[in-house]
Amino acid sequence: MIYAKGRFFSETLSSILSMNTLLRWILSVFLLLVTATPAIAQPAKRIDVFALRQTCRMLGPCDVYLSSVGIKMFVKKQELVCLLLPPYKEVVCYSRPSGKIYRTPFVKFRNAFSTSMTLFSFTLEDVKLEEVGSTTKLGLPLHKFVSTKAFGKAQMAKFLKHEASGGSPIDLTFLASDKLGYDKNQGLMMERLYALPKVGLFPINVDYKSCEDGHVSYLITAKVEKTTLPLSDFSIPTNLKVAKEMQETLESGSSDEAMQLMMGK
Numbered sequence: 001m002i003y004a005k006g007r008f009f010s011e012t013l014s015s016i017l018s019m020n021t022l023l024r025w026i027l028s029v030f031l032l033l034v035t036a037t038p039a040i041a042q043p044a045k046r047i048d049v050f051a052l053r054q055t056c057r058m059l060g061p062c063d064v065y066l067s068s069v070g071i072k073m074f075v076k077k078q079e080l081v082c083l084l085l086p087p088y089k090e091v092v093c094y095s096r097p098s099g100k101i102y103r104t105p106f107v108k109f110r111n112a113f114s115t116s117m118t119l120f121s122f123t124l125e126d127v128k129l130e131e132v133g134s135t136t137k138l139g140l141p142l143h144k145f146v147s148t149k150a151f152g153k154a155q156m157a158k159f160l161k162h163e164a165s166g167g168s169p170i171d172l173t174f175l176a177s178d179k180l181g182y183d184k185n186q187g188l189m190m191e192r193l194y195a196l197p198k199v200g201l202f203p204i205n206v207d208y209k210s211c212e213d214g215h216v217s218y219l220i221t222a223k224v225e226k227t228t229l230p231l232s233d234f235s236i237p238t239n240l241k242v243a244k245e246m247q248e249t250l251e252s253g254s255s256d257e258a259m260q261l262m263m264g265k
Contacts, residue, residue, distance in 0.1 A: 046228040050180050053223040056194050057216065064190065066202075069234050071186040073193060078250050082193060085234060088185040092236050093249050100249045101240040106185070111193050112246040124206070124218065127151060127172050127197045137204060138224045140177050145199055147172040147208070159211035166212035173208070176201035180224075194219055 050066040060077040070085035083092040084106065091109040094101035128151040133144050152171050158164035176187070178201050187202035196203055196219070206219035243249050 045231045047231050047234075049227055049229050050182070051223075051225050051227050052221055055220045055222065057218045058195065059193075065229060065233070066180055066182045066186050067229070067234070068182065069231065071182070071189055072229075072234055073190070080250060082189075083234065083236065084185065084189040085236075086183070088183060091189070093246050094237055094240055095249045096237075096240075098249055098251065099240055100243040100251075101237060102243040102246045102249050104246070106189075109189075109192055111195050123195060124169060124172070124208070125195050125197060127169055127208075129172070129174060129197050129199060131199075135175065137175060138221060140204065140224060141179055142175045142177050142204055143199070143201055145174040145176065145197075156211060164211060167210045167214065167216075169208040169216075170211055171209040172197075172206065174199065174203070175205040176203050178202070 047067050047069055052064040052066075054062045054064055056062055059075050062076065063074045065072045065074075070083060070088075073082040074080070075082075078095070079097050080093060080095050084090075085092075089106055090103055091106050092101065092103050128148045129145040130148055131143060131145050135142050135144050147169065155164060155168050155170040159166065159168060159170075174197060176199050178184075178187075180187075180202050184200060187200065188198075190196075190203050191198055191200075194203060194206075196206060203219055204221045206217075208216050208218060210216060
């Protein structure tokens, strides 16, 4: 009887130990499967943007993206990227093909390519404007500005004295938006990039008549749409060579090339 009880106890203990071993084995296999399963790649974070397809006479086709994390401009022909990110204290311009990056305080930023216009005695930055009403384009309500009559008379007088070129503006129309929903500094950025008069709004269209009666479409916005971009599109590269001037970001070393870029060729 005692032997039977001892045998029963021994067999029970053995069964328990076997069960524990089985449980430990099941647990180890489960952990192995979990750790061996490759992590599922998370999709890159995307943000809402306003995308504007614009063409500037000075720079050519440009894609401009406004967002809550800043503004990005891509000059297609020259593959130049310009960024202005919160807190809107610095402008960053870079070019992957040249491998160069230029950084400057926003308060000092001016598009260096606009100086090519001053070589021929005119720049749109100096046009005196007045607001004359509103209009609508591409579904956007816009403010309408025109150059003052006094400015036009002064420009024509300079032209007649051979102090201004025939391409100098005498009658300019500037359409701008304050309905794109992002920080006003983004509009100021584009005014500076396009070398436009300062109205503090986002530039949409600019046309002018020159001293020789030529009509010039200086800035055209063909499309405005809401879309998304990867957040990484607004990151600043860290592996590029620092440039001292903005125009250096597009140069490969040729001074002739630099002049052609400044002339928009």
